[in-house]
Every structure is written in structure tokens, then in C-alpha cells.
Amino acid sequence: MKKVLAKIDEITADPYRYVAHLKERTGKKIIGCFPMHVPEELVHAAGMLPVVIWRGNELVTWGHSHVPPYNCGVTRTFIDDAVKGKLQFMDGMVFHVRQCLQAGEFPLIIERNVKPAYMEILYLPPIYEGEAIKSFLLDDLILFKESLGNFSGKKITDDDIIKSIGIYNENRSLLGRIYEIRREKPEIIKAKDVMKIVWSSMLMPKEDNNELLKELISKMEKQEVKPEPDRLRIILVGGLCQTINFDILDIMEELGLIIPDDDLYVGSRYFANKITDFEKNPIKAIANRYLKKTPLCPTKSVWDIHWADEAIKKMKLNKAKGIINVIVKFCPPHTTYYPDFKSVLAENNIPELAIEVEHEIISFESLKTRLQTFTEIVGGV
Amino acid sequence: MDVKYKINRLEATNSIRPLVDRHWEELRTAKARGELVGWASGPSFIFPYAMGMKCHFMAGYASYCGGIGAADELLKAAESIGELADTCSYHRLHTGMVEAILKNIPITEQAKLPMPDLMICGRYCTEQAHYSEAFYRKLGIRILPLELPFVFREKDRPRIKKFVLRQVKEIVIPTLEDVCGKPFDYARLSEILSVLKQTAAIRNKCWEFLATRPATWTLWDYAVSMAPVIYMMGDPKGIPYYENLLKELEYRHKNGIPAMAPAGEKYRIYWDGWIPWAFLGKFMRKFTPSGAVCLCGRYPWEMFADPESIDPEKPIESAVDWLYGNHGIATHLAPKGAIGKIGELIEEYSIDGMVMFSSKSCRMWNLSNLDVIDALEKKYGIPGVVIEADMIDPEMVSDSQINTRLDALFENIDGRRK
Ligand code: SF4
Ligand code: SF4
Numbered sequence: 092m093k094k095v096l097a098k099i100d101e102i103t104a105d106p107y108r109y110v111a112h113l114k115e116r117t118g119k120k121i122i123g124c125f126p127m128h129v130p131e132e133l134v135h136a137a138g139m140l141p142v143v144i145w146r147g148n149e150l151v152t153w154g155h156s157h158v159p160p161y162n163c164g165v166t167r168t169f170i171d172d173a174v175k176g177k178l179q180f181m182d183g184m185v186f187h188v189r190q191c192l193q194a195g196e197f198p199l200i201i202e203r204n205v206k207p208a209y210m211e212i213l214y215l216p217p218i219y220e221g222e223a224i225k226s227f228l229l230d231d232l233i234l235f236k237e238s239l240g241n242f243s244g245k246k247i248t249d250d251d252i253i254k255s256i257g258i259y260n261e262n263r264s265l266l267g268r269i270y271e272i273r274r275e276k277p278e279i280i281k282a283k284d285v286m287k288i289v290w291s292s293m294l295m296p297k298e299d300n301n302e303l304l305k306e307l308i309s310k311m312e313k314q315e316v317k318p319e320p321d322r323l324r325i326i327l328v329g330g331l332c333q334t335i336n337f338d339i340l341d342i343m344e345e346l347g348l349i350i351p352d353d354d355l356y357v358g359s360r361y362f363a364n365k366i367t368d369f370e371k372n373p374i375k376a377i378a379n380r381y382l383k384k385t386p387l388c389p390t391k392s393v394w395d396i397h398w399a400d401e402a403i404k405k406m407k408l409n410k411a412k413g414i415i416n417v418i419v420k421f422c423p424p425h426t427t428y429y430p431d432f433k434s435v436l437a438e439n440n441i442p443e444l445a446i447e448v449e450h451e452i453i454s455f456e457s458l459k460t461r462l463q464t465f466t467e468i469v470g471g472v
Numbered sequence: 473m474d475v476k477y478k479i480n481r482l483e484a485t486n487s488i489r490p491l492v493d494r495h496w497e498e499l500r501t502a503k504a505r506g507e508l509v510g511w512a513s514g515p516s517f518i519f520p521y522a523m524g525m526k527c528h529f530m531a532g533y534a535s536y537c538g539g540i541g542a543a544d545e546l547l548k549a550a551e552s553i554g555e556l557a558d559t560c561s562y563h564r565l566h567t568g569m570v571e572a573i574l575k576n577i578p579i580t581e582q583a584k585l586p587m588p589d590l591m592i593c594g595r596y597c598t599e600q601a602h603y604s605e606a607f608y609r610k611l612g613i614r615i616l617p618l619e620l621p622f623v624f625r626e627k628d629r630p631r632i633k634k635f636v637l638r639q640v641k642e643i644v645i646p647t648l649e650d651v652c653g654k655p656f657d658y659a660r661l662s663e664i665l666s667v668l669k670q671t672a673a674i675r676n677k678c679w680e681f682l683a684t685r686p687a688t689w690t691l692w693d694y695a696v697s698m699a700p701v702i703y704m705m706g707d708p709k710g711i712p713y714y715e716n717l718l719k720e721l722e723y724r725h726k727n728g729i730p731a732m733a734p735a736g737e738k739y740r741i742y743w744d745g746w747i748p749w750a751f752l753g754k755f756m757r758k759f760t761p762s763g764a765v766c767l768c769g770r771y772p773w774e775m776f777a778d779p780e781s782i783d784p785e786k787p788i789e790s791a792v793d794w795l796y797g798n799h800g801i802a803t804h805l806a807p808k809g810a811i812g813k814i815g816e817l818i819e820e821y822s823i824d825g826m827v828m829f830s831s832k833s834c835r836m837w838n839l840s841n842l843d844v845i846d847a848l849e850k851k852y853g854i855p856g857v858v859i860e861a862d863m864i865d866p867e868m869v870s871d872s873q874i875n876t877r878l879d880a881l882f883e884n885i886d887g888r889r890k
Contacts, residue, residue: 157842159830161860162838188624189598191835195806195807196838198807198808199806217601219643224639226635392601392602392605394615420558421558421835423559423835426556426558427599427606428602429555430553430606431606431610434554
């Protein structure tokens with residue numbers, strides 16, 4: 092297990108080097124997909140390598156000339172990385188411009204400053220009722236497929252897409268299996284390692300990632316762990332579009348909390364919902380996955396399901412006792428939801444803590460104190 | 473010798489306040505008359521208006537609260553339910569108002585609105601959807617959803633237009649018919665558009681007096697005059713308002729009375745972003761002593777800039793054309809289209825410099841402001857600055873930052889003139 096985790100560690104410790112090297116190694120074009128909803132399967136079916144754009148590893152510097160500080164971490168660091176030339180290995184970039192206001196501003200900045208050979212936008216609609224939405228979504232995906240085909244020079248057939256979906260679905264199953272094992276014996280792995288595992292799937296060719304995950308799963312299945320019943324189970328929710336600072340996860344564990352499951356983007360949300368019934372019309376099947384209302388994504392404008400109810404379900408499934416809301420600072424889809432999320436948890440007497448995470452180092456001292464208090468409350472429940 | 477600049481105030485704009493007050497008064501008393509109430513976000517309220525619903529407009533409410541000085545207390549009420557300061561302040565004003573009403577927290581009486589029967593959610597900015605969703609969660613209010621994407625590329629316009637038209641026919645109209653219990657009133661929609669067309673045509677003549685040198689009036693005068701072409705659209709009282717305004721502007725022009733005394737402005741400024749509703753006076757005081765007047769901006773120019781394209785005979789298509797027709801505004805909301813639009817305004821209004829008003833609680837446009845300035849500066853040789861503030865939240869407005877940036881802008885313009 093250690094060996095596989097070390098490999099994953101290496102990839103995620105320097106994703107720039109890994110992806111640049113990947114391009115050299117495979118000779119394939121790299122397409123950066125801005126999180127969270129770009130259908131990577133179509134990029135894969137075009138014979139290119141989709142990678143999910145990540146929150147950068149440096150303080151924002153050059154990016155200040157393009158993006159004001161009151162925007163979320165992945166937004167600011169992505170632009171910073173791009174204008175510094177750190178993403179030159181990306182042959183293309185794809186943005187879903189209707190996800191949030193920030194995402195809509197990328198095309199201009201990228202086009203003016205560091206335009207890659209291929210840049211595409213998606214208008215994926217919110218999940219509203221009616222045929223108009225469905226057919227617009229489908230058109231969006233068909234146009235995306237055509238544009239990928241034009242860039243790659245490969246005519247993308249239904250069979251190509253079906254094959255890619257199969258590979259992606261396998262990846263979803265494997266990540267799901269890791270989460271199952273973790274739920275059974277959460278002591279087996281640290282929360283930051285789980286996040287890195289999911290992140291590795293966002294960076295690696297899915298075929299390679301699948302092999303790695305299989306190896307990891309066989310080790311995890313065999314590994315015996317000593318149960319630590321005193322540790323308090325909690326669930327993490329949120330963290331849209333980006334990894335959260337790993338030290339925060341470590342602090343939680345040091346304080347006696349344990350995380351058997353999560354509802355994070357670089358977590359269970361990424362691999363949720365396999366694509367089903369895809370043999371006849373694979374694009375429609377991709378659209379159907381996007382139209383799933385759960386796990387609830389606040390960027391998709393679903394209102395008849397409450398995110399807090401979903402979180403409570405997950406908490407109960409995992410016999411957890413509290414919920415930590417990980418809010419990416421300056422992320423409007425999440426901040427606008429927060430008061431209602433919090434009030435449902437309060438009505439249900441469920442301990443809840445909101446932590447706002449920023450790209451820049453936050454004060455760990457005050458965070459630790461808040462987590463400590465939360466741990467005491469959870470412990471008292 | 474230093475010139476003492478002063479704004480020559482218009483008489484005509486004094487009559488807007490009673491009109492605006494009446495609009496909000498009618499909304500407040502709608503339920504007592506048995507009328508249905510809608511809260512609308514994005515450019516979607518024209519459809520419930522046609523059904524006779526009394527409707528508020530998200531941004532219009534913010535401007536009203538700013539005007540009556542109620543913003544601060546509503547933001548505080550919002551904070552008490554855990555609203556985070558980074559959330560759009562228009563959103564927070566509403567959640568604060570509802571919280572105050574539910575919990576009997578004292579707030580300015582005029583700021584209290586009746587609870588809506590329907591949230592008309594024009595998802596123009598994505599936040600506008602979150603706003604409607606919040607009120608579904610809090611109060612269970614039905615949502616009428618309408619996705620209104622900005623147009624990022626010309627080639628996308630026809631299919632987006634088709635998509636929006638389809639939503640209007642398949643979702644908006646049937647939902648309104650269901651909520652109101654009567655067939656959709658196409659005739660009333662035509663009437664509204666016909667009044668709007670007349671109002672906007674006169675308003676466009678008024679705009680010509682912003683292009684004069686010296687300017688005859690200012691963007692702030694226009695900002696306070698916007699209600700008849702936005703949330704009061706279809707109200708015939710908007711026509712005499714603009715006729716009266718036009719008359720005064722013609723008189724001024726003929727008699728050499730500029731917007732700025734004693735002899736006209738020194739700097740002609742483009743203003744990007746929202747109108748700082750709660751701080752209009754403050755901003756006027758910042759520009760005037762230097763002889764600067766703001767004359768145009770892409771937001772205030774959104775409101776039916778092209779009355780010619782309104783065809784009351786084709787009401788549904790016209791309502792959609794406002795956004796997605798050949799002159800539709802949904803293009804210049806995406807940053808690339810903005811460069812073209814702002815460029816047109818710079819030329820038409822002989823602009824010397826740009827101020828990008830970047831609202832900290834609103835992510836619309838603020839990311840690309842610096843790139844937009846850069847692109848336009850290269851093309852037109854005029855400088856621009858970003859002011860980081862907020863349209864409503866006083867906590868986000870720093871005098872010293874604004875002063876420094878404006879001074880830098882004026883110096884820069886001077887430097888280029890030498
Ligand atoms: S974290 Fe939130 S604000 Fe940032 S890109 Fe994602 S959805 Fe948009
Ligand atoms: S985020 Fe900005 S554009 Fe959206 S509703 Fe708020 S103020 Fe308007």
C-alpha cells in the first residue's frame with residue numbers, strides 16, 4: 092500500500108512535472124478541463140488526454156495583474172499559472188462558462204494572454220425541468236464532440252465514446268471501492284491520502300490510474316487495521332473545484348477526528364454516478380449523468396433537494412456524528428447555500444463547523460482552536 | 473487658478489422619486505388588493521408584468537434600498553443568519569429583509585416587501601439562480617426558472633436565442649398561466665413593449681446630450697432615471713418623465729448650460745460595472761472637484777438600448793431579442809463582447825478615461841477588468857483604473873483607495889494630454 096501511495100504522492104506533489112512528462116511519454120495532446128463538469132470522456136474519445144485543472148502550488152503573483160484577490164483559489168492560481176507559462180504543456184483548455192461567474196471570465200483572459208492551440212467553452216445549463224434544457228445540453232455536448240474531433244483530427248465515433256465511458260466507469264467503480272473500504276475501516280488511510288488518490292485520477296490517464304487503483308485496492312482489502320473506536324467520525328462537505336490544504340486534514344485527524352467518507356469535489360463527488368445505458372446513444376448517456384441531481388452540486392441550481400439533507404444521509408450512513416462544511420473562500424455557489432445548510436443542521440441538532448479555506452496559508456492556530464471546540468462538541472453528542 | 477467645479481443639478485430628475493416611490497408602494501400593498509406578487513431576478517420580469525403580477529426586480533430593490541438608506545440594516549440582519557460577506561450584497565439585502573420580517577427585527581418600513589407568490593428566476597448571472605433557490609429553501613416559494621446564458625461567441629447566438637425562446641414558450645408562459653389561473657396576456661405584453669419603445673426612443677435622444685461637449689447631463693442623472701426603462705417598464709408615466717427631461721436638456725444645450733459648472737467638464741469618464749446605489753453622493757463628490765463627469769457605462773446601456781428592435785406586434789420575440797437579437801445585449805456581458813461595446817461607447821461619448829467599478833461581492837466582470845482596460849487602452853490610447861468597492865456594502869468601500877486610484881487616473885489623462 093505504501094508503495095502505491097508513494098507513487099500517488101509523487102504525481103500530486105508536482106502535477107506540472109507529471110503532466111508535462113505525460114505529454115512527452117505518450118505523445119498525446121493534453122486538454123486542461125476546468126473543474127467541475129467538463130465531460131472528460133469526450134476528450135478521451137478524441138484520443139487526447141484530459142486533465143482536470145488544479146489549484147496551483149505557489150502564491151499568486153503575476154496573476155494579480157489579471158484577477159482581483161476576492162476570487163476563489165483555483166480561479167486565481169489557474170490564471171497565475173497560465174500567465175506565468177506554467178501550463179504550457181496544455182494543448183487545449185475547456186471552460187464551462189455557466190458554472191459560476193468566475194468561470195465565465197476565463198476565456199478572455201486566457202485568449203488574450205496565453206491562448207492554447209485549442210480553447211473551447213461549454214454552456215452546460217442548470218438542471219431545470221423541460222425538454223428545452225435537455226436538448227440544449229445535448230447540442231452543447233454534440234458541438235463539443237465535433238470541435239474536439241476537428242482539433243484532434245480524429246473522427247470520434249460512438250464506439251470510441253462507448254469505450255471511453257467504459258474506462259471512466261471502471262475508474263469510478265475503483266474509486267468507489269476505495270471509499271467502501273475506507274468506510275469499513277477508516278483507520279486504514281489518512282484523509283489527505285484519499286484526496287490525493289482522487290486527485291491522481293484527475294491527472295493520470297484513466298487506464299494507468301485504473302491499474303494503480305486495482306493494486307491499491309488489493310492491498311487495502313488485505314490490510315488489517317486496529318480499530319480506533321474512540322476517534323470521532325465526521326463527514327466533510329463542499330470544497331468545490333479544488334483540493335484543500337492537506338495540513339487542515341491532518342489537524343482534524345490529530346485532534347481525534349476520523350473521516351470515513353466525504354462529499355468533496357476532490358473526493359466522492361468526482362466519481363459519483365457511473366454513466367448508464369450508454370450503448371445506444373453514448374452522448375445522451377453523458378448528458379443524463381450531468382442531469383443527475385445528486386450528489387447535489389450548488390452550481391447546477393437544483394432546489395428541490397436540500398444539500399443538508401443529503402449530507403445528513405451520508406453522515407448517518409457512515410455512523411458519523413458531525414459535519415464540517417469546507418467552504419472555498421469567494422465561492423458564491425457555496426456561500427449562498429451556507430445559511431440554509433447550517434440552519435437545517437441546527438434544526439436537527441447536528442454539530443456543524445464551517446471552515447473557509449483560502450489558497451493562501453490561513454492561520455492554523457485559530458483553525459485548530461475552532462476544530463478543537465468542534466471536536467469537544469461532537470464528542471459530547 | 474483652480475477651477476471650482478460644481479454640478480448643475482437637473483430639475484427634471486426631481487420627479488423620479490415620486491414615481492419610484494409609487495412603484496414600491498403599489499408592490500407593498502399588492503396583496504391587500506388581492507394581487508399576486510413576484511420577485512424577479514435577471515431580465516425576466518416583463519413576463520409576469522404582462523399577467524398583471526406586481527413584481528419587484530432584484531437589482532431595482534437594491535437601488536431603492538440604497539436610495540432610502542436601508543441597506544446597512546438589512547445587511548446586518550443577513551449577517552445574523554450566517555450570510556457570509558462574500559455573498560452578493562443584493563442577495564444579502566433580500567435574505568436580511570426576510571429575516572427581519574420573520575423575526576420582527578426593526579427595519580425601515582418602506583424596505584419591507586410582501587412575500588412573493590413566485591420567484592421569477594432569470595438565471596442571467598448564476599447568482600440570480602442561487603437567490604431564487606434560497607427563497608425556495610427558506611419559504612418554499614415556487615420558482616419559475618429561465619436559463620439566460622451570456623453569448624460568448626457570435627456563432628452561438630442563434631442556438632441560444634432558440635433555446636431561450638423555447639423556454640419562454642414551454643416553461644415561462646405555462647407556469648405563469650398556472651400561477652395566475654388565466655391565459656397568458658399577449659395583448660398586455662404588446663402594450664408594455666409599445667410604451668417601453670416610446671420611452672426608450674425619447675431616452676435615446678436624451679443620451680445624445682451626454683455625447684455633447686461639454687456634456688449636458690451625467691451618468692448619475694441617467695442612473696436615477698433608469699426605472700421607467702427597467703422595473704417600471706410599461707408604465708405610461710415614464711413617457712412624460714423622459715419628455716420633460718429631454719426638454720430640459722434641449723434648453724440647457726441651447727443656452728450653453730453644461731452639466732458641470734462653470735464651463736463644462738475637464739475629464740469625460742466611462743464607468744464600468746454596477747451603479748453604486750448606496751453611495752451615489754459619495755462618488756459624485758469624488759469626481760466633481762476634479763472636473764470629472766461619468767457619462768456612460770455598459771450596465772446602464774443594457775436597458776433596451778435599441779428601441780427600434782422592439783416590435784410590439786411580436787411581443788415574445790421582442791422580449792427575447794432584447795438579449796439575443798442582432799443588437800442583443802447578452803453579447804457584451806461576456807468579457808470579449810464587452811470590449812467591442814465599451815469601445816463603441818468610448819468613441820461615441822469622446823471618453824478620456826475608464827473607471828472599472830469592481831464590486832467585491834459580485835464576480836460579474838471583475839476578473840477580466842484589467843484585461844479589458846489593457847485591450848481598450850491599446851486601441852484608444854486612454855487610461856483606466858479599477859476601483860474595488862461594492863454597490864451596497866459600506867464595509868467594502870474604502871475612501872482612500874478610491875481617492876488614490878482616481879487621482880492616478882486624472883494624472884494619467886493629464887500626462888497624455890501634454
Ligand atoms: S470554487 Fe466556486 S467560485 Fe471557484 S470556480 Fe469553483 S464553483 Fe466557481
Ligand atoms: S452577483 Fe452581481 S450580477 Fe449577480 S445578482 Fe449579484 S450583483 Fe447582480
